[in-house]
Amino acid sequence: xxxxxxxxxxxxxxxxxxxxxxxxxxxxxxxxxxxxxxxxxxxxxxxxxxxxxxxxxxxxxxxxxxxxxxxxxxxxxxxxxxxxxxxxxxxxxxxxxxxxxxxxxxxxxxxx
Amino acid sequence: xxxxxxxxxxxxxxxxxxxxxxxxxxxxxxxxxxxxxxxxxxxxxxxxxxxxxxxxxxxxxxxxxxxxxxxxxxxxxxxxxxxxxxxxxxxxxxxxxxxxxxxxxxxxxxx
Numbered sequence: 001x002x003x004x005x006x007x008x009x010x011x012x013x014x015x016x017x018x019x020x021x022x023x024x025x026x027x028x029x030x031x032x033x034x035x036x037x038x039x040x041x042x043x044x045x046x047x048x049x050x051x052x053x054x055x056x057x058x059x060x061x062x063x064x065x066x067x068x069x070x071x072x073x074x075x076x077x078x079x080x081x082x083x084x085x086x087x088x089x090x091x092x093x094x095x096x097x098x099x100x101x102x103x104x105x106x107x108x109x110x111x112x
Numbered sequence: 113x114x115x116x117x118x119x120x121x122x123x124x125x126x127x128x129x130x131x132x133x134x135x136x137x138x139x140x141x142x143x144x145x146x147x148x149x150x151x152x153x154x155x156x157x158x159x160x161x162x163x164x165x166x167x168x169x170x171x172x173x174x175x176x177x178x179x180x181x182x183x184x185x186x187x188x189x190x191x192x193x194x195x196x197x198x199x200x201x202x203x204x205x206x207x208x209x210x211x212x213x214x215x216x217x218x219x220x221x222x223x
Binding site for chain 2: 033041042056090092098101103
């Protein structure tokens with residue numbers, strides 16, 4: 001099956017902890033993205049990687065750091081989570097950063 | 113300010129009827145995508161347009177980059193069409209895409 005896969009589906013943690021989310025795409029794309037969807041369902045880009053190179057880095061707190069081992073994988077680490085980090089994190093991929101983006105099912109983070 | 117303004121924010125349709133969603137852009141966009149977000153939260157690709165009109169079953173979408181808008185028409189609405197619909201556009205000034213999303217339209221199809 002070719003798609004965008006994310007793990008975990010859900011994660012509940014406490015303020016100050018570190019979390020890490022994984023994303024893998026089997027579509028043969030070379031560009032991957034992280035988006036954040038807040039409680040009002042607003043979706044905003046956080047990061048974009050092309051062939052393991054960071055190309056888009058929106059204004060996000062420094063505790064967020066993307067990690068890419070190859071063009072099929074893009075992980076997201078959050079050091080010392082805050083309550084406002086509670087959201088759904090969506091991973092996406094596309095070909096050459098120019099065409100249709102495909103999204104994973106999302107990881108819902110709840111910070112207590 | 114917001115670069116993508118989506119309307120309406122909420123819509124209720126009776127089964128079998130239809131309506132249109134619209135996104136207006138405050139800057140030149142290179143392409144637009146439309147998604148349906150289902151109850152599980154997954155974003156389902158509906159259309160990708162760099163220009164013109166595309167149709168798929170009961171859905172039809174148009175992107176007019178010159179006049180800076182895109183529409184999604186739904187006809188003969190079914191219960192399974194309920195969900196949140198998003199348009200997302202790619203800036204013409206960006207060589208690598210980042211999608212800028214509209215605020216979403218919450219569609220409820222009722223019997």
